[in-house]
Amino acid sequence: MNPDPFTHNVSELLHGLPAERREAVLTMIRQLRRYAALMEQAANVSHAVFEGARVDRIVRLIVEGAGRIGQYRAGAFILMTGEHPTIAATYGEFAGTEGRRAPIELTATCVTRLGPSRLEFLNTALGIDLPVHELYLVPVATPDTCVGTLALLDSDGDSPDDRLLESYGSRVALAYLHAVRLQ
Numbered sequence: 001m002n003p004d005p006f007t008h009n010v011s012e013l014l015h016g017l018p019a020e021r022r023e024a025v026l027t028m029i030r031q032l033r034r035y036a037a038l039m040e041q042a043a044n045v046s047h048a049v050f051e052g053a054r055v056d057r058i059v060r061l062i063v064e065g066a067g068r069i070g071q072y073r074a075g076a077f078i079l080m081t082g083e084h085p086t087i088a089a090t091y092g093e094f095a096g097t098e099g100r101r102a103p104i105e106l107t108a109t110c111v112t113r114l115g116p117s118r119l120e121f122l123n124t125a126l127g128i129d130l131p132v133h134e135l136y137l138v139p140v141a142t143p144d145t146c147v148g149t150l151a152l153l154d155s156d157g158d159s160p161d162d163r164l165l166e167s168y169g170s171r172v173a174l175a176y177l178h179a180v181r182l183q
Helices: 010-014 019-050 055-069 116-126 160-182
Strands: 072-081 084-091 112-114 134-141 146-154
Touching: 010 019, 019 055, 019 160, 055 072, 055 084, 055 146, 055 160, 084 146, 112 116, 116 134, 134 160, 146 160
Parallel strands: none
Antiparallel strands: 072 084, 072 146, 112 134, 134 146
């Protein structure tokens, strides 16, 4: 088992610091950890693209990476393909909906949230049973092209992870577009 590079021996290193300084250092470590998770997941997607992975593997890596960046218990990657949006990859309670037509409410060109009251409609439309939480919608887009949307079941509300996920959406959009061109 590898020690966590962000916390290995941290208590020893911070032992002599005053409590407020120790808390400031721990806060910075948590921020670095979140940013490292973003970069790791974006790099995983890019690495797979440049290895020549198929697009279906890339979309799975994109949605799974989003789940590793934050505390999102379920997610779906909705692609803007053809005539209507389609669920391309999922995890958690969205599992089993891949390939289905996505309700237009699951598409976003800017970051938005759907309140718990809208989940009943989505449950009916998709034939699933999502627990009552907000749905966090993040566009997967470049400045020129909206590829799709990450729809994430967000049980902890607005958090610092959300800002990172917005950045992730733009990074993986470029990788996805490159994968499509290669296929």
